Amino acid sequence: MHVDQWTYEVTGDIPLLTIQRFFRDLHRYLFMPVIPGLPIVTAFAFILLISVYTGLKTTRNWKVALWRLRVAQGTRVFLSDLHKVFGLWGLWFSTLIIITGIWYLFEFSARVAGFSLEPPAPKVEYVTAVKDANMLSVNRFESAFEKAQLAIPNWTITTVQLPRADTAVLRFQGMSTNPVLRDRAHKVYMDPTTLEVLAIQQPENMAWGNYLNEYADPLHFGYFAGITSKLIWFVFGLALTGLSFTGVMLTYKRTKSKSITGAQLATLPIFCLSAFYFYFWLARYT
Numbered sequence: 005m006h007v008d009q010w011t012y013e014v015t016g017d018i019p020l021l022t023i024q025r026f027f028r029d030l031h032r033y034l035f036m037p038v039i040p041g042l043p044i045v046t047a048f049a050f051i052l053l054i055s056v057y058t059g060l061k062t063t064r065n066w067k068v069a070l071w072r073l074r075v076a077q078g079t080r081v082f083l084s085d086l087h088k089v090f091g092l093w094g095l096w097f098s099t100l101i102i103i104t105g106i107w108y109l110f111e112f113s114a115r116v117a118g119f120s121l122e123p124p125a126p127k128v129e130y131v132t133a134v135k136d137a138n139m140l141s142v143n144r145f146e147s148a149f150e151k152a153q154l155a156i157p158n159w160t161i162t163t164v165q166l167p168r169a170d171t172a173v174l175r176f177q178g179m180s181t182n183p184v185l186r187d188r189a190h191k192v193y194m195d196p197t198t199l200e201v202l203a204i205q206q207p208e209n210m211a212w213g214n215y216l217n218e219y220a221d222p223l224h225f226g227y228f229a230g231i232t233s234k235l236i237w238f239v240f241g242l243a244l245t246g247l248s249f250t251g252v253m254l255t256y257k258r259t260k261s262k263s264i265t266g267a268q269l270a271t272l273p274i275f276c277l278s279a280f281y282f283y284f285w286l287a288r289y290t
Contacts, residue, residue, distance in 0.1 A: 164177075191204070
């Protein structure tokens with residue numbers, strides 16, 4: 005639901021299933037549950053690492069390959085040059101995706117092991133006012149918002165999470181002057197009944213793991229500099245995807261084989277599992 009933050013007028017709504025949701029769940033989980041979807045996807049970072057290594061190992065005279073694109077010497081030569089151009093110019097991007105992908109796997113593994121990189125949110129005693137309509141009145145909410153705004157100097161609140169349980173707190177999240185930190189790096193936790201500030205999270209009081217974790221999303225998705233960084237990430241993301249196409253075409257040009265390879269057979273169970281879960285994923289949104 006979209007609500008005008010000044011007039012509180014409901015201006016429209018969107019369905020649960022959107023293009024963004026489709027591609028995010030495909031990219032992050034392959035439409036599967038968190039287990040096994042997320043560890044499968046993040047483990048691909050190691051395959052990308054191997055691909056980068058072998059690409060650099062087999063590329064001779066990379067200074068020439070950076071700029072060479074021969075279009076008049078046949079399809080195979082053109083695809084080979086295009087593959088090298090994509091790979092070399094996108095080396096920084098591939099490295100960034102590898103590092104953040106492995107980090108996501110580390111973060112997930114730590115959570116499975118019972119260790120969270122983020123400190124737990126504080127809790128309050130049983131709050132009867134949570135279900136009281138007065139708690140969500142305009143005046144009370146504005147008072148809480150102003151108090152949260154003053155709790156951290158020079159920051160912008162971007163998200164408000166209302167309590168979802170009787171012991172949950174009111175949570176304000178936002179960002180300060182560092183755009184590469186995601187907008188949940190700064191948090192203010194507040195008692196929903198008394199509006200007392202219970203805890204504050206900001207870079208100055210973060211543990212190293214928590215601090216590094218807040219860099220992962222902006223660097224992985226490239227949204228820290230608005231449309232400029234998004235366009236750069238989009239272009240190099242397409243180039244990285246294009247490497248899969250040119251790699252397959254080069255292999256076919258070299259072998260002329262139409263039979264399924266061992267690597268393709270090895271990934272077939274993952275494809276089937278993703279297709280199986282896609283049915284249930286789609287049923288959830290339709």
